[in-house]
Amino acid sequence: MNISSDPDYLAAEIDIPRPSLAREKLLEEVRRKLETGQKGLNLVIIGHVDAGKSTLMGRLLYELGELDEKARRDNERGSERAGKASFKWAWALDESAEERERGVTMDIATTHIRTPSLLITLLDAPGHADFVPNMISGASQADAALLVVDASPNSFEAGFERAGQTREHLVLVRALGVSQLVIAVNKIDLAIDAESRYNEIVSTLSPFLVQSGFQLPRVAFVPLSGIEGINLIDKSSALPWYDGPTLLSALDALKPPARPYTLPLRLPLSNVFRGQTAMASGIGVSGRIASGVVQVGDRLRILPGDESAVVRLIEQDDDSAPWAAAGSTVTLYLAGVDQIHLDIGSVLCPPDAPVPLALAFTAQIIVFDLQLPLTQGASVELFHHSRDVPVTLSKLLATLDRATNAVVKRDPRVLTKGQSARVQITLRTGTISGPGERVAPVPLETFTVNKDMGRILLRRGGETVAAGIVTELLTLA
Numbered sequence: 001m002n003i004s005s006d007p008d009y010l011a012a013e014i015d016i017p018r019p020s021l022a023r024e025k026l027l028e029e030v031r032r033k034l035e036t037g038q039k040g041l042n043l044v045i046i047g048h049v050d051a052g053k054s055t056l057m058g059r060l061l062y063e064l065g066e067l068d069e070k071a072r073r074d075n076e077r078g079s080e081r082a083g084k085a086s087f088k089w090a091w092a093l094d095e096s097a098e099e100r101e102r103g104v105t106m107d108i109a110t111t112h113i114r115t116p117s118l119l120i121t122l123l124d125a126p127g128h129a130d131f132v133p134n135m136i137s138g139a140s141q142a143d144a145a146l147l148v149v150d151a152s153p154n155s156f157e158a159g160f161e162r163a164g165q166t167r168e169h170l171v172l173v174r175a176l177g178v179s180q181l182v183i184a185v186n187k188i189d190l191a192i193d194a195e196s197r198y199n200e201i202v203s204t205l206s207p208f209l210v211q212s213g214f215q216l217p218r219v220a221f222v223p224l225s226g227i228e229g230i231n232l233i234d235k236s237s238a239l240p241w242y243d244g245p246t247l248l249s250a251l252d253a254l255k256p257p258a259r260p261y262t263l264p265l266r267l268p269l270s271n272v273f274r275g276q277t278a279m280a281s282g283i284g285v286s287g288r289i290a291s292g293v294v295q296v297g298d299r300l301r302i303l304p305g306d307e308s309a310v311v312r313l314i315e316q317d318d319d320s321a322p323w324a325a326a327g328s329t330v331t332l333y334l335a336g337v338d339q340i341h342l343d344i345g346s347v348l349c350p351p352d353a354p355v356p357l358a359l360a361f362t363a364q365i366i367v368f369d370l371q372l373p374l375t376q377g378a379s380v381e382l383f384h385h386s387r388d389v390p391v392t393l394s395k396l397l398a399t400l401d402r403a404t405n406a407v408v409k410r411d412p413r414v415l416t417k418g419q420s421a422r423v424q425i426t427l428r429t430g431t432i433s434g435p436g437e438r439v440a441p442v443p444l445e446t447f448t449v450n451k452d453m454g455r456i457l458l459r460r461g462g463e464t465v466a467a468g469i470v471t472e473l474l475t476l477a
């Protein structure tokens, strides 16, 4: 398309704003705001199907006043009519009609809760095996995880056995660099002897957590009941033997992530759309700022590619804002660019500090439950910030101890389930869907430089085979 004939493009060109604050001033303002404001944290909720994740979150939202009485009653009536009365609390999160019919959570729903010191964004991940990819997109944005296990007789065991999702979810979040964990030992109301059941679950999970690379001092176990509201906000007389934190105080004690606003801007796009209102016309893009600050009037480079655009408007929490910083989820309206140059997975950066574009890199990965082991030269798909790229597992460098990262074996021939390994990954630069169509390099950074830009997943035939972090960029585009 000829860009200059696009009416949106022309209209947008007319009122291109200029940045209002010099960089030093802007950083000073961001620093003041971030230090005084409530700290944000992304929490992914994980656990085996039916462990009670949605019920627990619904009840917690209600107790914290985030869900009003009318919404609760409407949900309760709705679920009773549908013959699923016991699901009433879960309706706060499980929203779509299909979810109501099936009684399972299918997509990532996002909601906030406020603890005394944190504003927590809940990323609710479904427990159904079919929906593991959704759970992954939540986990790849998480700063901490809340694992819900079912303490009722035999249920914990069902979730923790090989086919259950408890292990897989834990291994996955750890592989993505999450180290803080709260474990809700849920449905404690159904346990026959609550104290010994709680102790049994703690002592079964602990060795597995250590083996998976978690440090027990950064893990809090909390016995509770989502449905009865036991030990969520206040200490409960139902658990006289327990003297640890309530769920709320365990969540409040989580360490908020650093918000690397002094690093160059990295905004990986999770959505690209055409703005419909007069204010928000032109091209809209949204995503979570991985690092840096963006200000209205900034010119930004779009990578991969050679295009740039100017920020006309920033929307955050349904309001317009003069700037937004690392950690915030934002929508930007852009001028001076055509929509064809923006993809889900594109990264917006300052023109003078573009994100590296890698063709090969090393990563530390954890291999999931696989039918076929991973061999050197295997073709897989790299999944990074909603972008899917064909890659080759070009070298298997070493297998590692999951708890200590020490090398167990150099140059292994294959990688099998549960193994942690260092590997080299190379983009397949041949054609993809047609003649002449080249694979674009991936905008990547190491996990040490930029956590959000350094988490990866590997998939094969629609199945996630490994997750991990980028350790070194080898060949740059």
Ligand SMILES: Nc1nc2c(ncn2[C@@H]2O[C@H](COP(=O)(O)OP(=O)(O)OP(=O)(O)O)[C@@H](O)[C@H]2O)c(=O)[nH]1
Residues within 6 Å of the ligand: 047, 048, 049, 050, 051, 052, 053, 054, 055, 056, 086, 087, 088, 090, 103, 104, 105, 125, 126, 127, 128, 186, 187, 188, 189, 190, 224, 225, 226, 227, 228
């Ligand atoms: N007794 C008891 N039952 C509970 C408790 N929490 C949840 N349940 C019941 O457990 C079942 C599953 O609860 P959900 O909240 O839908 O579970 P989930 O983990 O979100 O399930 P998915 O979204 O399908 O992964 C429902 O029948 C709930 O009513 C609890 O604390 N005590």
